[in-house]
Amino acid sequence: MRSWRHPSHPPRARALGAALRAARESRDIGLRELSRIEGISHAMLSLWEKGTRLPKVKEVAAILGCLSIIGDERDRILELAEHAHEPNWLEKVMPNAPQDLTSYIEYERTATEITVWHPLLIPGLLQSGDYARAAIASDRRNREEVDKRLLVRMARREVLGSLSRFQALIGEAALRQRVGGPTAMIDQLEHLLTTTERANVDIRVVPNGTDFHPGLGGAFTLLDFDTLRPIVHYEHYRGAAYIYDEDQVADYRKAAKSIASLALSERDIHSLIREVIAELET
Incomplete structure (x- = not known):
């Protein structure tokens, strides 16, 4: 059986989700632990990381702060978040x-x-x-x-x-x-x-x-x-x-x-x- 679906989000959301997941895993923090700390359901965090839902820029900033992601990496991920909300050409x-x-x-x-x-x-x-x-x-x-x-x-x-x-x-x-x-x-x-x-x-x-x-x-x-x-x-x-x-x-x-x-x-x-x-x- 094919695992398929119609696209429901900009592909840039997938790039943002992948970056958020990589950042979380680099700190060896599980979804449920991050959910508890941030007060966001682990189901929603999972959707963000998969790119099927798009978080707000301020929500991304909060997660990066929780994970102590700073410097160029923080700037790169925030830029992904900002671009993900922009219309494409x-x-x-x-x-x-x-x-x-x-x-x-x-x-x-x-x-x-x-x-x-x-x-x-x-x-x-x-x-x-x-x-x-x-x-x-x-x-x-x-x-x-x-x-x-x-x-x-x-x-x-x-x-x-x-x-x-x-x-x-x-x-x-x-x-x-x-x-x-x-x-x-x-x-x-x-x-x-x-x-x-x-x-x-x-x-x-x-x-x-x-x-x-x-x-x-x-x-x-x-x-x-x-x-x-x-x-x-x-x-x-x-x-x-x-x-x-x-x-x-x-x-x-x-x-x-x-x-x-x-x-x-x-x-x-x-x-x-x-x-x-x-x-x-x-």
Whole structure:
């Protein structure tokens, strides 16, 4: 059974929670002992450390005082607390943006490595403008909303410059879909070829006709971070969910490696993409 839930808080709350837990454990103080000293229920303290609830800055300051956390470490954790209460850039651009989109983009921007598998579509960080517009407009949103979401999706591509590694595992079917029509698809495929030249980007294509593999269960994204545990994100038609359980995340990591083992060589990928472009041009 999957251990998943919809995001209900900014990802920065997880970073704050991890810092609070590390501070408490560095003083060898248990949750119940801290609860007794501070007069806060241990259940609430646990929620704060997990990042599922967000404490006020003054509550964080009180905990740090109780733990005798001072100097640079205190300043760092208080800064995390202050930032956790601030709206992120998407909330400023789209105040009514869905919470799942807001949370995912925040995770995406704070990740160090991302591995994404999609059997049928080009992943968002690799989408060209016309391809993205066609995908966004497919559920008949009004023009203004489409324009806003397109702006967000194009801005998301900047993440590629900050990641130490981005691996995209794509099914061959994604290359052969005609999202947005032949011209848009040609532009998309040419964009893929250009992006493969980036040193930190690894684009792999799994050919049609392979035997059963774990990727046939659907698309997913694995996100790794500097100080937080890795998570898995997966989307469905009207929403998205996350997996936080360490063992299950490890299973998805194994699945990604299994999918990658079926992918074409870099040379064959380039040949296939050019072949599909030629077919679209005829």
